[in-house]
Amino acid sequence: MLPHDACIAELISFIRTSPTAFHAAAASAALLAGQGFVRLDEQECWGRLPAGKYYVLRNESSLIGFTWQDTAAAFSIIGAHTDSPGLRLKPNALRREQGCLQLGVEIYGGALLRPWFDRELSLAGRVAWQDKDGGLRSALLDFQRPVGIMPSLAIHLNREANKQQEINGQTEMVPLVGLAGDTAIDFQQILRAQLCHQQPEATPVGIIDHELFFYDAAPPALAGLHQEFLVSARLDNLVSCFAATQALRTADSIDNCLIILNDHEEVGSVSAAGAKGPFLRDVLERLLPEAENRQAVLRKSFFISADNAHAVHPNYTAKHDPQHLPQLGRGPVIKFNANQRYATTAASGARFRQLCAQAKVPAQDFVSRSDLACGSTIGPLTAAGIGVDTVDIGIPSLAMHSIRETAACIDCWHLCRVLTRFFQHG
Numbered sequence: 001m002l003p004h005d006a007c008i009a010e011l012i013s014f015i016r017t018s019p020t021a022f023h024a025a026a027a028s029a030a031l032l033a034g035q036g037f038v039r040l041d042e043q044e045c046w047g048r049l050p051a052g053k054y055y056v057l058r059n060e061s062s063l064i065g066f067t068w069q070d071t072a073a074a075f076s077i078i079g080a081h082t083d084s085p086g087l088r089l090k091p092n093a094l095r096r097e098q099g100c101l102q103l104g105v106e107i108y109g110g111a112l113l114r115p116w117f118d119r120e121l122s123l124a125g126r127v128a129w130q131d132k133d134g135g136l137r138s139a140l141l142d143f144q145r146p147v148g149i150m151p152s153l154a155i156h157l158n159r160e161a162n163k164q165q166e167i168n169g170q171t172e173m174v175p176l177v178g179l180a181g182d183t184a185i186d187f188q189q190i191l192r193a194q195l196c197h198q199q200p201e202a203t204p205v206g207i208i209d210h211e212l213f214f215y216d217a218a219p220p221a222l223a224g225l226h227q228e229f230l231v232s233a234r235l236d237n238l239v240s241c242f243a244a245t246q247a248l249r250t251a252d253s254i255d256n257c258l259i260i261l262n263d264h265e266e267v268g269s270v271s272a273a274g275a276k277g278p279f280l281r282d283v284l285e286r287l288l289p290e291a292e293n294r295q296a297v298l299r300k301s302f303f304i305s306a307d308n309a310h311a312v313h314p315n316y317t318a319k320h321d322p323q324h325l326p327q328l329g330r331g332p333v334i335k336f337n338a339n340q341r342y343a344t345t346a347a348s349g350a351r352f353r354q355l356c357a358q359a360k361v362p363a364q365d366f367v368s369r370s371d372l373a374c375g376s377t378i379g380p381l382t383a384a385g386i387g388v389d390t391v392d393i394g395i396p397s398l399a400m401h402s403i404r405e406t407a408a409c410i411d412c413w414h415l416c417r418v419l420t421r422f423f424q425h426g
């Protein structure tokens with residue numbers, strides 16, 4: 001297990017290389033491949049896999065990685081999600097308005113919109129391109145520099161700006177990306193040039209389609225008098241993706257250890273690669289083809305669903321139940337909900353608490369105020385999908401779904417330690 005400072009440095013590097021779900025899946029895959037994990041292809045038959053370490057990608061945005069022992073061993077499973085709320089380019093995004101070039105976007109997931117204004121934005125995601133033989137290929141792009149900005153309206157033109165105001169996604173969330181000038185601009189050509197810059201060996205005839213997202217061009221930062229805070233975009237849920245990947249890299253359990261990092265959690269998880277889709281079930285059916293054995297194995301298996309929790313905000317303490325006030329720096333949060341928005345049971349909560357004690361990590365509890373709607377995550381979906389005992393947990397954080405979220409470094413380290421312990425023998 002990495003010491004605290006090295007762990008946070010690697011986490012920051014992981015976040016920087018993961019501006020989108022595609023990049024997060026690729027970053028996790030690269031860490032696993034570097035540790036000797038072998039990539040499996042879903043388009044091929046796997047047969048009876050020999051004991052070993054494997055990973056598989058779906059849609060280039062979801063990943064399952066696992067250590068494989070045998071067909072009778074229980075599975076220790078960690079789940080997280082690769083996607084974060086943001087702004088996704090529309091298919092025909094480029095437009096000219098009052099001398100400016102702009103790119104139209106759709107709002108992806110439940111983004112907190114106000115913090116997106118007046119920040120340098122970069123652009124990343126996936127493009128589908130055609131090679132000179134007519135073949136369709138795919139590549140990940142990342143401009144890695146500020147290319148857009150969404151300026152606020154000056155206070156002089158809107159004296160009500162500091163009172164709560166609705167933001168119109170169609171008319172107000174349209175980043176500026178340049179001066180229009182008088183010559184025609186072909187956005188596909190700009191993407192083609194970026195692809196050639198990133199992959200000099202690629203020979204794209206043209207870019208056919210894209211799934212590109214704006215993201216905060218500012219890198220993650222440590223803040224606080226003693227650098228206690230990690231401040232960054234996408235802490236929800238890249239901290240958990242990183243911790244799960246680190247745990248699997250060093251796994252030495254006699255159980256089968258598996259991580260699943262799903263895309264599309266922020267938009268309801270209904271997709272081929274999302275937690276409500278068949279990805280995990282498909283992989284488990286390949287590994288455990290005999291139905292009764294699979295059910296027996298899954299009933300003795302355990303799933304830790306890791307997704308960030310709401311720490312109590314010192315300026316808004318009334319938003320939490322007074323008996324359940326998870327604080328920054330005091331360890332992972334176990335999430336409870338009577339209506340099964342979280343899958344934690346007495347048994348699964350106790351098991352996670354025991355794991356925390358073994359790892360010498362503190363744990364806290366969260367339940368929503370009874371007069372506030374509760375969020376949800378992949379835990380209940382996976383529990384319902386494959387019938388595995390599940391606990392929902394996550395690091396406490398502030399400003400969830402902002403372009404800039406805040407967590408305590410020590411909690412990120414705590415999470416890495418407890419998840420690593422979960423995949424250790426004995």
Ligand SMILES: [Zn+2]
Nearest residue numbers: 236237307308
């Ligand atoms: Zn999340």
